[in-house]
Amino acid sequence: MNIEELANLLRENGVVGAGGAGFPSYAKLNSDADTIILNCAECExxxxxxxxxxxxxAYEIVSTFAEIAKAVEAKKAIVAVKKSYKGAVEAVKAVLKDYNKVEIKYLPEVYxxxxxxxxxxxxxxxxVPPGKIPISVGVTVFNVETVYNIYKAIHNGEPVTQKFITVAGEVKNPKTVYVPLGMTFKEVIELAGGITTSDYALINGGPMMGREASIYDTVTKTTNAILVLPQNHYIIQRKNANTNIDMKRAMSACCQCRMCTDLCPRNLLGHPIVPSEFMHAASSGTIRDIKPLINTAFCSSCGLCELYxxxxxxxxxxLITExxxxxxxxxxxxxxxxxxxPVSKMRKYRGVSKERLTARIGLAKYETPAPLDTAEVKVNEYKIALSQHIGAPAVAxxxxxxxxxxxxxxxxAREAALSVNIHSPSDGEVIAVSESQITIRQEGGR
Ligand code: SF4
Ligand code: SF4
Structure with a gap:
């Protein structure tokens, strides 16, 4: 399969980055990539x-990863994984011998x-230079589930209609489920035994970069996790903080210790984001140098500066995000x-261990196994968003x-735009259509 054939297949089958902003995968296929990376860092x-x-x-993912490398004519295909993910590492090693272009590299156990x-x-x-995308340095990155979706599109002709989601925190049986798109978070949480506290808040995604959610939100192609936390948990309080008060606190309490800058992962790579200088300029009203303000565009919003x-x-x-x-x-x-x-010489000493981070933000008690459960899940209604990816929404x-x-x-998919198709996860009847969403009642559903 060449790039064009693969790109058409991915656009038709609605394959987008399974997490993050949901960048359409067909648009990532580029013959300028001499290296492709399978990202299994899972650092949140x-x-x-x-x-x-x-x-x-492992077989489905590694073999498909090798096919992508062949289509884009990449010289290297690298599985980037942490050593501590022993099951994944062993499974990949067991199939690697059949794919001489694919190799493993280990990532540090840091956030x-x-x-x-x-x-x-x-x-x-x-x-990667600030503000540029990976292809500018000849690299394309895919996450694990995205490549699994590409496997299903190539080999089974299956479009993307399901999502793997870790359900964790204040739930009875934390687990990782495989559910149809359009289910409500409430229904997904029930698969994990339900919520164990009355005063709770939800996070859609990881605790560092996820956003607050409601039980009525629905699963999209980018929903990676639903985290249930007590309403008074540190993470929830920080996410609910009032920015006016945050600014006043910055004015009175920022001692310019520079710790936020010293540990900023982008700053350590030489990018011109300097959170301590931003805090000084913004909170004191100093405009002698506007660079710290303009360069906020280069912040990745990883959250390390404020949560750690x-x-x-x-x-x-x-404040930078605002x-x-x-x-x-x-x-x-x-x-x-x-x-x-240049990349900071101190970088190797300033990685923030995920274990320490987890303890610092009060999540150690929720760092439990969340076993994978791939049993088929059906619900009565699916509320399918027409925009589940970055770019132009699909048209009903x-x-x-x-x-x-x-x-x-x-x-x-919208013609001549960055867009992909959206598919029904079930046989059924369309009971509502709006500009943003289609509701399907499952055949036999109430
Ligand atoms: S915002 Fe940065 S410079 Fe200011 S006190 Fe906090 S870590 Fe130190
Ligand atoms: S949120 Fe932005 S400024 Fe803060 S540590 Fe991450 S990249 Fe640096």
Whole structure:
């Protein structure tokens, strides 16, 4: 299969990055990539899907990864994984002998080793320039579940209609489930035995970069985890903090110790994001040097500065995120050809161990196994979002009252735009269509 054939297949079958922003995978296929990386860092505390999926489907994933390498004519295909994921490492090694282009490299057991820029440096020694994408240094990165979805599209003709999700925290039986798109979080949590506390809050994603969610939210192609925490948990309190108060606290308490900068993973790679300088400039109203403000665009929002580094409990990430959002709205862009500093000599000593991070943010008690359960799951109704990826949403191609078949296209990729098809996870009837969502009642459902 050549690049064009593979790209068409992935667009048709709705394959997007299974996590993060959901970048359509067809648009990542590029013959400029001399190296492709399978990212199995899974660096957020509590999440446990990628390592288990890689262990269970090692043959499917490694063989498909080799096919992608062949299609884009990459010289190297590297499985980037942590040594501590012993089951996944053994499973990959067992199939590796049949794929001479594929090799394993081990990532450090630190946060955020799954950040693409971080992973690429660890694996290839190349630094993706600030504001640029991995292909600018000849690399393309895929996550484990994305490659599994590519396997299903190539070999079974199956589009993406399911998602692996770790359900953890205050639930009876933490587990990693494989569920249809469009289920509510409430239904997914019930698969893990239900919530064990009355006063709770939900996070969609990992504790560091995930966002607060509701039990009525629905599963999309990028839902990696549902974390249930007590309402008064440190993580929830930090996510709910008022930014005006955060700014006032920064004004009164930032002692310019620079710890946020010293541990900033992007700064350590030479990127010009300097959170301590931003905090000084923003909280004191200093505009003599606007660089620390403009360069907020280069922050990855990893959250380390505010959830781990700052001894004063201040919120550089939140304030930076607010500031860069404002710059974007006003169309102010940083210089994309900015010169970067050399990688810091201190970088190797300043990695934040995931174990320490987990303890620091009060999640050690939730760092339990979340075994993979791939039993088929059905619900009565599926609420399928038409925008589950970065780029243009799909356009509904069904109407209320239509009968649909499992895997049928219900949302067409927008022509000449970055977009992918959306499919039905079940036989059923369309009972509602809006600009953003299609609701399907399963055949035989109530
Ligand atoms: S770590 Fe906290 S106190 Fe220190 S410079 Fe950064 S924001 Fe200020
Ligand atoms: S969130 Fe903080 S630590 Fe992470 S990249 Fe941004 S400034 Fe650096």
């Amino acid at each position: 505390p509590v999440l446990k899907l990628h390592r288990q999926v890689l262990e269970k489907y 955020p080793s799954g950040d693409e820029v971080f992973t690429i440096y660890e694996v290839t020694g190349r630094v 580094s700052c001894g004063q409990g201040l919120s550089p990430r939140t 500031y860069k959002g404002e710059l974007k709205k006003q169309g102010i862009l940083p210089d994309r050809d900015i010169k970067i500093a 191609s069904v109407r209320v009252g239509d009968k649909v078949k499992k895997y049928q296209v219900i949302g067409k």
